[in-house]
Structures are given as structure tokens and as C-alpha cells.
Amino acid sequence: MTVSRGFAGRRRGGQRTDLPPGQYDEGDGWPVLTAEVAPRLDPQSWSMGVDGLVDTPRTWTWDEMHALPQSDYDGPIHCVTTWSKFGMHWSGVSVDVLLDAAGVKKEAKFVLATSTTGYTTNLPLEHLRGGQAWVAWEADGKPLTREHGGPVRLLVPHLYFWKSAKWVTQLTLLDHDVQGFWERNGYHDLGDPWREQRYQGD
């Protein structure tokens, strides 16, 4: 059986059936939420690294990253400030590809993602594996704009969107959880929208 994506989440009586608790459908809009000043990054000097508890720390330039097998995400994103945006199409490289290239050590259980600006966010390793996370450079058929994290951002769409670090440049594998920017300021360490894990203690 084939399920057409167009039918998933159809509105019933005006309410989407695929809206996590406490969220609303933002429609065609796409709010910008940035804690720092959006950097101006030259793709040719940007690079992506994987370090920490790996067999071989790796770094990819923009061109090297684009030579890796590409993969897409089709679906929604959910911001903790209660907007969700449906029907998005993203392209980039699966985080699995980067982790496999570096070789993840057995002791690794958590990841700290770091942006060129110093923004950080923490994630359990298992939530970045198995086709759940991307390093993305295209959204809805266009290069990611600077305000939305271009040239490259992390995309972890099954968690609240603050986990999707804009201007991402490093993934560090750790054996313990180290809180990132918003997590130190009270946001949840996991941030599952379906369990409404907005704040520490939720």
C-alpha cells in the first residue's frame, strides 16, 4: 500500500491530526529565531568536523561535503515557541554518513553540536542516527538563506527546532551529556515535541 503524503495530517474540522500538543500550524510563514547575530559565512571557508569519541576525527570542506551521498527530508519542523511548519523539503547529507566516516567509539552516548557563532546544543547520539538527522544546505528547493542558518545547518526535525543548530560546524561525541546554550537556560535536554519536553523537568 502507498500512503500519499498529501493525505497525512489532513485537517479535520480545522485541526491538523499531526500537530504535536501545544503547537499551531504556521502555514506558509517561516519565523526566524536567532539568539546571536547571524554570521556571514563564505561556503569556501566553512568546514564541518566530527571529533571527540571517534576513531578518526574528520573535517569536510563545502566541496567535500557536497561530494558525499545526498539525502532529503520531507515533513514538518516544530519550534518550542509553538509554531510548526509542515510540508517542508530539505536536502543535505545524513549525519549517519559523517558519523560512519569518523567511526563512533562504543563509549560515545551524546553529541554536542557547535555553530561558528559559539551556539551549542546537546543531543543523545541515538537521536542523530538511523536517518533522523541531516547537515542541510537546501530548504524547499533553495539554498538555505543566511538568516535560516545558511550555508549549512543541522536538521533534527523530530525534536524541537532549537536542536537544529544554524551555521553548524562541529559535532563532538561524548560519553556524558553536556548542556548547550538553551539547555543551560532551562530548555529540555531532549526536546521531544510529542512528549512536550519544552523545559527541564517536563
Ligand SMILES: Nc1nc2c(c(=O)[nH]1)N[C@H]1C(S)=C(S)[C@@H](COP(=O)(O)O)O[C@H]1N2
Ligand atoms: N546558531 C543558532 N542556531 C539556532 C538558534 C540560534 O539562536 N542560533 N535558534 C534555534 C531555535 S530556538 C530555533 S526555533 C531554530 C530557528 O530556525 P529558523 O530561524 O530557521 O526558523 O533555530 C535553532 N538554531
Ligand SMILES: [Mo]
Ligand atoms: Mo525555537
